[in-house]
Amino acid sequence: MTEFLDQKRPSYPVYITIGLTIIFFALTEIILRNLFPLFLNIPLTLMCLIYWNMALPKSVGLTWAILCGFILDLSQNLVLGTNVMIFLVSSYLIQRYFHRLRALYRVQQSLIVAGMVFTYQLIFIISFLNFSKEILLELILFTIISALIWPVIFGLLRFIRIKFTYIN
Amino acid sequence: MYNKELKQTQISQTAIFTTGSMRASKILPSFILVLTVFFSDYFFNYGKDIRLFFLKTSQPITEIPVAIENVYDRLVFFFSSQNQLFNEINNLNKEIERLNFEILKMKGLENENIELSELMNLSKREQFSFSMLGEIKSKSFFPNESLNVSTDVTKINNNMVVLNRNGMIGQIDQVLPNSVKVLPIYEKDNIVPAYFPRTGLNIILKGTGRDKLFSIENLSSGVNLKIGDEIFSSGLGGKFPKGYLIGKVKRISNDPNLKFQTVEVQSTAVFDNGSKVLFISP
Numbered sequence: 001m002t003e004f005l006d007q008k009r010p011s012y013p014v015y016i017t018i019g020l021t022i023i024f025f026a027l028t029e030i031i032l033r034n035l036f037p038l039f040l041n042i043p044l045t046l047m048c049l050i051y052w053n054m055a056l057p058k059s060v061g062l063t064w065a066i067l068c069g070f071i072l073d074l075s076q077n078l079v080l081g082t083n084v085m086i087f088l089v090s091s092y093l094i095q096r097y098f099h100r101l102r103a104l105y106r107v108q109q110s111l112i113v114a115g116m117v118f119t120y121q122l123i124f125i126i127s128f129l130n131f132s133k134e135i136l137l138e139l140i141l142f143t144i145i146s147a148l149i150w151p152v153i154f155g156l157l158r159f160i161r162i163k164f165t166y167i168n
Numbered sequence: 169m170y171n172k173e174l175k176q177t178q179i180s181q182t183a184i185f186t187t188g189s190m191r192a193s194k195i196l197p198s199f200i201l202v203l204t205v206f207f208s209d210y211f212f213n214y215g216k217d218i219r220l221f222f223l224k225t226s227q228p229i230t231e232i233p234v235a236i237e238n239v240y241d242r243l244v245f246f247f248s249s250q251n252q253l254f255n256e257i258n259n260l261n262k263e264i265e266r267l268n269f270e271i272l273k274m275k276g277l278e279n280e281n282i283e284l285s286e287l288m289n290l291s292k293r294e295q296f297s298f299s300m301l302g303e304i305k306s307k308s309f310f311p312n313e314s315l316n317v318s319t320d321v322t323k324i325n326n327n328m329v330v331l332n333r334n335g336m337i338g339q340i341d342q343v344l345p346n347s348v349k350v351l352p353i354y355e356k357d358n359i360v361p362a363y364f365p366r367t368g369l370n371i372i373l374k375g376t377g378r379d380k381l382f383s384i385e386n387l388s389s390g391v392n393l394k395i396g397d398e399i400f401s402s403g404l405g406g407k408f409p410k411g412y413l414i415g416k417v418k419r420i421s422n423d424p425n426l427k428f429q430t431v432e433v434q435s436t437a438v439f440d441n442g443s444k445v446l447f448i449s450p
Binding site (some may be wrong): 088095096 | 190192194195197198202203208209210214215226229230232233234279
């Protein structure tokens with residue numbers, strides 16, 4: 001029933017738009033990380049990836065997940081592949097269930113995004129064995145903020161997608 | 169364009185129990201590749217050079233927040249220090265104004281003290297039969313010059329003379345309920361007994377009521393006078409104290425055909441000077 005969507009051939013404007021938005025979100029995340037030197041931050045790149053995987057799963061693929069994961073690893077001075085693995089799993093899950101996710105209300109989507117952000121941040125906390133009270137507070141705070149800004153990011157990227165990727 | 173969106177949404181809603189075309193087999197090669205990279209980097213640190221290169225190339229981007237922060241700090245510092253300086257200058261200007269006002273007040277007070285001291289000394293030195301201080305409340309200027317002086321009016325009478333730090337200036341015109349009205353010594357038709365120290369001649373000065381001038385009454389043509397001769401109070405009649413400078417000869421009209429000469433004397437009294445006066449009885 002939905003094959004025509006899955007099989008739709010992506011065009012170059014779509015690729016460019018997706019690439020530019022992911023790079024933009026990754027840069028914003030890096031800048032914010034430098035601006036507020038906290039252990040955690042709002043994972044804008046992950047949220048951007050979630051959106052594109054949900055909206056245009058055929059156009060995103062796994063290449064962007066790998067690429068922006070490496071960029072974040074390098075910028076955060078982490079072992080190469082740390083972010084990439086999380087992004088790959090996230091992309092896989094989103095693409096696997098994108099039909100269901102698309103049909104959800106925005107609030108429900110926000111909760112799912114919050115869950116993913118929470119898991120993503122938790123992996124970092126566990127891998128660094130850093131369980132201070134402040135960091136747990138950051139974890140909760142950034143999870144809530146991510147859930148709150150998801151509708152904004154969704155609306156913004158949807159607007160960009162409609163504006164730049166449809167060819168009449 | 170929006171129809172496509174709508175269609176997509178409708179399809180999604182009906183396909184809520186469907187899944188996408190992504191299979192686990194698709195992700196496995198990528199995942200194995202990433203794991204290889206991860207363990208290589210973790211155990212052998214292969215990514216060190218890449219990391220260094222990336223950090224070097226991305227330095228301008230990572231420094232953007234620092235630059236923004238620096239600019240912000242500088243701006244805040246600039247405006248706060250400017251504002252602080254501006255407020256400080258304003259406060260200092262106000263303080264200067266206040267101090268200037270204080271200085272003026274102190275100078276006024278100092279002058280008053282000097283004046284008072286001089287008048288007190290005068291009073292002690294001259295051994296007047298009666299003397300009393302008064303404070304000038306208001307002044308009227310030429311042509312109807314007068315002073316309104318507040319003092320203990322119960323001890324004042326109309327025959328008293330008024331002195332200030334410069335000398336004799338006037339006499340009492342009226343004793344009012346709380347003050348005294350003083351007219352200048354050169355008031356029109358005011359008579360002052362005087363004498364020339366150079367010749368010892370006693371004369372009568374009469375106020376003309378104009379330009380602080382006196383005229384000398386009935387002065388014989390034979391009297392030798394010079395312009396600039398000083399005239400002092402003689403104390404005759406008992407009203408005015410003796411020995412106070414009254415004025416200087418300003419103009420002499422000596423007509424040989426007339427028995428008397430006309431002489432104009434310029435008063436030296438500074439009527440509107442100071443803020444204190446001394447009422448005396450010689």
